[in-house]
Amino acid sequence: MPIEVKGLTHVYMPGTPFEARALNDVSLSIRDGEFIGIIGHTGSGKSTLIVHLNGLESSSPGVVFVNGVDLGLKETDLIAIRRTVGLVFQYPEYQLFEETVEKDVAFGPRNLGLSEDEIKARVADALRMVGLPQDVAGKSPFELSGGQKRRVAIAGVLAMQPSMLILDEPAAGLDPAGRREMLELIKGVHDTGVTVVMVSHSMDDVGRYCDRLYVLNRGEIAWYGTPAEVFIHEEQLHEIGLDVPECAKLARRLRKSGFDIPEGLYRTDDVCEAILRNLRKGSDATC
């Protein structure tokens, strides 16, 4: 089991009036090659959860295993863990610091102590993977557009060649086109065999790409399962400030008003097909 979390509880500033219980008894397990979505309202603990997954934070009670290694143990080599589990923070473009894109992307590989040739190859690979032309390599990251900066930052993590990639709201603040491109980029990374965990609060996004979802609410896992299994709870999701994809809503309403639409549909294509089937049946009956 690549990532296994058991009974994780995290309290910020314990013992002060600002004490905040961000995670409460959270357990989850992520298998090789999965595309996992973590969704929840703002403040539900998503960001707190993911910084535990590569040992940047540790809390008790609770254990986190990465490939069977307990991150809470003193002797655990956290550098090795961070090379396995790549973590892209929210708004990662604000972490760029080098003079050139190339140098910035090379920061991670260089920290791993790789040879210059290897670093060069990885930087080129990573830039290609995020869809940036090679000629930006020599530019200053600060003169790029917002979307391009974000790609550079993601390339900086990809250059460490992690086998698991965790992204905190990678599409936040992008325009619809940029959003789709970003998500396609992540899907492309997943297609190369990387396990992906994506934090989001857009049900449309996670519905389209994820194999399984975990829904966080006030630091606890409220539901988990395939998107179809999660989207069944439409009303309860609404109560905790989340929405289901538009198509799932439409399918549900049609089903309620008597159309023959199977439960748990949420993909646009599936819903379209079900509606078409109904229409055809309808026209057969009238003819």
Place this chain on the structure above:
Amino acid sequence: MLKNITLGQYFPGNSLIHRLDPRTKLLATIALIAIVFVAQGFSGFLLLAGFVVACAASTGIHLKFLVRGLKPLMFIILFTFILNLFFQTGGTVLISIWIIRITSNGLRMAGFMAARLILLVLSSQLLTLTTSPIALTDGLETLFRPLQVIGFPAHEIAMMMSIALRFIPTLMDEADKIMKAQKARGADFETGGLIARAKAMVPLLVPLFVGAFRRAEELALAMDARCYRGGKGRTRMKQLKFQGIDGLAALVIAALLAAVILLNRLNLF
């Protein structure tokens, strides 16, 4: 968010001391510090210590947070204590080893100085623990306003202070985030020699400064958009007003001063 209004110290609450006007608290703290210097003996210190602890207790703030403020000054307090212990002469000799002589006067003086320092720190702690930074700058601004006639920029300084205070937690948050992000890329902030560590700070400091400038620009724009043009003719939504408890506080401080002077006269210990 709650954490955004914390600055190192401030503990929100609704006690009598919390509700005092910030100007009262500022003046009372200055008076308290003066009284600490007025006190000539341990009896006075004991009274003042009792007063500070009682005040702290009435605010509901755990004593450990009051004491925590002493930590960064421990070295200075200890240094003063030792210096006085060894270099004050007079009185009976208590211990005499080689060239080191500890006299009764030395011991008394050392204890006296250390107690004074501790009391000074605790008194000012009481102010910062119970007053929000914003209230504090408001108080400072009004107290310094009379100096505006000689050209002292009271409003501007207060505005700068409150902006700085407002952004300290934000920047600390950001520093924490950037540090984590660079650690996720294998950065190492903890090991290595001085130069290696200073170098390791670059990936933290560059984004932090870039972010600070970005925020400053945004804030300037936002203030401009709302027609900010300095303190001239500016009114405030929350007017500071002295109330009954402020008068009470003044009385208590006056009584404290009288008691300390009395104790000095009595010359108990």
